[in-house]
Amino acid sequence: xxxxxxxxxxxxxxxxxxxxxxxxxxxxxxxxxxxxxxxxxxxxxxxxxxxxxxxxxxxxxxxxxxxxxxxxxxxxxxxxxxxxxxxxxxxxxxxxxxxxxxxxxxxxxxxxxxxxxxxxxxxxxxxxxxxxxxxxxxxxxxxxxxxxxxxxxxxxxxxxxxxxxxxxxxxxxxxxxxxxxxxxxxxxxxxxxxxxxxxxxxxxxxxxxxxxxxxxxxxxxxxxxxxxxxxxxxxxxxxxxxxxxxxxxxxxxxxxxxxxxxxx
Numbered sequence: 381x382x383x384x385x386x387x388x389x390x391x392x393x394x395x396x397x398x399x400x401x402x403x404x405x406x407x408x409x410x411x412x413x414x415x416x417x418x419x420x421x422x423x424x425x426x427x428x429x430x431x432x433x434x435x436x437x438x439x440x441x442x443x444x445x446x447x448x449x450x451x452x453x454x455x456x457x458x459x460x461x462x463x464x465x466x467x468x469x470x471x472x473x474x475x476x477x478x479x480x481x482x483x484x485x486x487x488x489x490x491x492x493x494x495x496x497x498x499x500x501x502x503x504x505x506x507x508x509x510x511x512x513x514x515x516x517x518x519x520x521x522x523x524x525x526x527x528x529x530x531x532x533x534x535x536x537x538x539x540x541x542x543x544x545x546x547x548x549x550x551x552x553x554x555x556x557x558x559x560x561x562x563x564x565x566x567x568x569x570x571x572x573x574x575x576x577x578x579x580x581x582x583x584x585x586x587x588x589x590x591x592x593x594x595x596x597x598x599x600x601x602x603x604x605x606x607x608x609x610x611x612x613x614x615x616x617x618x619x620x621x622x623x624x625x626x627x628x629x630x631x632x633x634x635x636x637x638x639x640x641x642x643x644x
Contacts, residue, residue, distance in 0.1 A: 389505035393535035421451025425530030459643035470598030563639035
């Protein structure tokens with residue numbers, strides 16, 4: 381089976397959380413599946429939220445209707461895996477940015493100028509894997525490998541352009557996995573951290589495993605899908621760790637460099 385793998389990075393990113401307050405707009409700490417599907421949709425030229433709203437206005441829709449933006453309608457079944465870089469331990473630095481929105485209707489204050497406070501990720505980077513098992517996945521593979529796109533991809537905002545580098549296509553197969561490490565963000569409800577005592581860690585160290593005495597764990601509630609009635613995010617806890625774990629009823633794939641990952 382084929383996997384498209386590439387590095388996705390940028391100078392800044394903002395994957396805005398829908399919960400807002402009067403102080404600041406906040407971002408998720410890592411890219412999530414819906415945002416990644418949006419990037420793929422931009423590359424292939426599919427419509428987004430704006431086109432969906434304009435279509436609804438043309439049809440005269442005044443009541444709630446079931447539907448998705450075009451990019452999600454077409455790409456929601458893609459199997460993706462997001463791999464934070466090991467040295468970051470899943471934690472990307474954030475910084476609050478201040479800027480002016482002076483379009484005139486942004487604020488009722490004198491002059492119509494709104495001072496916006498927004499949290500940005502600084503120098504974010506991930507490895508992205510896409511399982512090439514359907515027509516849409518093949519179209520994305522071909523577009524990225526040929527370095528073509530219809531709309532320029534960005535990281536949450538159109539002033540955060542995305543860099544796509546280190547593009548490779550690998551062969552992979554599902555592997556037997558009962559106990560070990562995973563190199564990607566993984567749905568927390570599908571795994572359990574193994575309870576290792578000192579003897580277990582010493583045995584693993586003798587087998588060549590590293591960092592058995594210095595494990596880390598990054599956990600965050602991230603969007604993994606959308607609700608068709610409201611287009612709100614569906615949220616799930618994801619975990620990234622170098623701890624040893626047990627996996628229940630979820631296929632595991634192995635990359636050419638030996639890392640094992642989960643697609644969702």
